[in-house]
Amino acid sequence: MLITFKCKASPDIVMYKEHAQRILELLDKDVERGIIMHTDTTTAIATIEAAIADSRAHSVTEFVQHDITAHPQPSENGDHVHERVENVSFASRAFPFLQMLRAANAQGSEIVWGV
Template structure:
């Protein structure tokens, strides 16, 4: 399922619900439908910036890296896949953060699910 973030301050952002959920959980918002008002924007921006900074400190755990490497070094016929590239939280959250910053600058709300 997809989520579309909308604001009169920026272009729409379409994101998978599972990826948007982590961002919206930080803001204590429902993933199905919601609004970030102009009054909520400073705190929302600060929360996402803090989560991005935290995510950059902690790299992918060695367990996850080991599991990925084991799967892709298997001797069955699926071992010719390229290794998957992990997309960081910072990369996924950045477009939403930019939208929130633009919305704050122009004093516009951000909505989704409407």
């Protein structure tokens, strides 16, 4: 499922629900519907920036790496081979939302979703 974040100060952002959920949980917001008021953007920016810094300090856990290697993908000839893993970091996923927060903060706007 997709979630669309809307803000008058920024273009819309469309994100998969499971990716948006982690960001919104950091902000104590419901993933289905919500609003971030202009007065809350400064705190939200600091929270997301801290989470990004924390995510950069920790590498992929052993559990995740085990899960990746335990589930090989079949090749064209039917052999099970492991595809090269390309992780998308939390920082990369959160960056557009962080930019929207900064624009909302600068222009005195709010961010809404699920409406």
